[in-house]
Amino acid sequence: MTVHAREVSWSAGGRLIVDAVTLEVAPGSTLGLLGPNGSGKSSLLRLLAGLRRPSGGAVLLDEHDLRDLRRRHVARRLALVEQHAGTELDLCVLDIVRLGRIPHRRAWTPDRPEDDRAVAAAIASTDLQDKLAQSWSTLSGGERQRVQIARALAQEPRELLLDEPTNHLDIHHQLDLLSLVAALPVTTVVALHDLNLAAMFCDQLVVLAAGRVVAAGTPAAVLTPELIQRVYGVRAVVTADPETGAVAVRFLAHRSPPRSPIP
């Protein structure tokens, strides 16, 4: 079993941000979370990570309500990579990756061999061996994302949540990063903006608009011109590769002032 949202709602400042969302991820698969700005993707990820308490419904981890589980227990199972990670401290890459071991350690025990093993494995799978001593402030955007993913992997999670990890990266680094994420042997929920990248790397897609799920299924089933028009207010042509069946989205320029997307 894995992480499972059941009719989850959450409001902030009197506004309903996440509206009765139900979401289930198959173990080991990658689920892409799509939707326009402000559609509730980040809030849903925070609810799934247990950082916000649902105002309705529940998030379940192995059929246990997240609210009944200890924070430390959750952090050993499930890791989150936030959209904007920043620090004022002069931390090096190894310092940051080792933060991932905090939920596994007791306050006064020295590092155990399994801590070092988990850190080494996380570093190897994110290809950061040559950057261990480099300071966070000198890293590029792509490197920072990889370091945060390494930190998350050091938690040895079975579920990994990523909030727009490809933001501000060039196309080479976007492909690099998502290939890495898709190849990880963990259940992944990733919020994305780029429909083509979502189609390439995700097994399942869930589309949010105004906090509600408006479509869910395989990329080929979800990414239709009608849905893109309805959710993003953009005209698009969707083609499927005759051999692999992989879908590609090509956007068309606005001819008239764009219709605003559904509220």
Add this chain to the structure above:
Amino acid sequence: MSARHSTGRRAGLHLAGLLALALSIAVAITIGPAALSVGDVARVVGEHLGFGEAGVSRIKDGIVWELRLPRTLLAAVCGAGLAICGAIMQSLLRNPLADPFVLGISSGASTGAVLVMILGLGAGAISLSAGAFAGALLAFGLVVVLAAGVGGGTDRILLAGVAGTQLFSALTSFIVTSSADAEQTRGVLFWLLGSLAGAGWDQVALCGAVTLLGLAVCLLCAPALDAFAFGQDAAAALGVPVAWVRGLLLVVTALLTAALVSAAGAIGFVGLVLPHAARLLTGPGHRVLLPATALIGAIFLVWVDTAARTLLDPQELPVGVMTALIGVPAFAAILYRRRAVA
């Protein structure tokens, strides 16, 4: 947590710091109008700890045991405690410019202590500390509420702290000038500028106990403090019970600040500057950083207080004046470095 230090180097660093502190205290005691040697100091301490006759004169014995030793120890304890408070606040609030003095907590503690003293509530060090603690918590609450009211950013809390500092300094002056006699009025300088001149063994014991307890609690929270590096949500995602840890550590720092201020007045810049010096030496991992910060703070204030009581001999400078004279340029340097990074 720091990856740059093995356990062995870590222990060596702390041991060297402890030695340097012991040596600093022994040497600082010999400095002053009455000529003393480190040997005299060792013999007096030895006698009082029950290791046979010292063979030093009664006057020298009195100077060491009744005056300079408690004062130097109180300087060490205050330096350690204030530096720990600064390190904790900087980590919790994720602001390199946070410390109990800048956030107005020291001023609030002063006001509380002065109020207890002038109204004559209770008696002795404990009631003074209780007043200082109430003042510290009140000041801290005010700053937090004010900062949250104007948007809650990490820079806002500093602005709120500036306002709080001014308010409580004004309140202290108001209380003293309106209801105190001439003797007490002179005492206001003590609370506003800080001084270790009145140090006695009871204060050393109280502040020493509170500082050791505070350090122990903070060390237990060291991994949680590391987790705050990328903010509260990141800490929560790493399994830290954020609200609980924050609440606990903020109360501990308020308590520690209150105990220290009730004994030595509001001494600024120790908590602000010294954690940065310690970070340069040890890196940002709190398990190494916190003891190192405490040791550096202790050594620093021992020497600054020695300078404060001997530079203008027979006049004495308030130690807070000395720390400010050293701290302000250091503060400017931190601001400058921050600008360079941003």
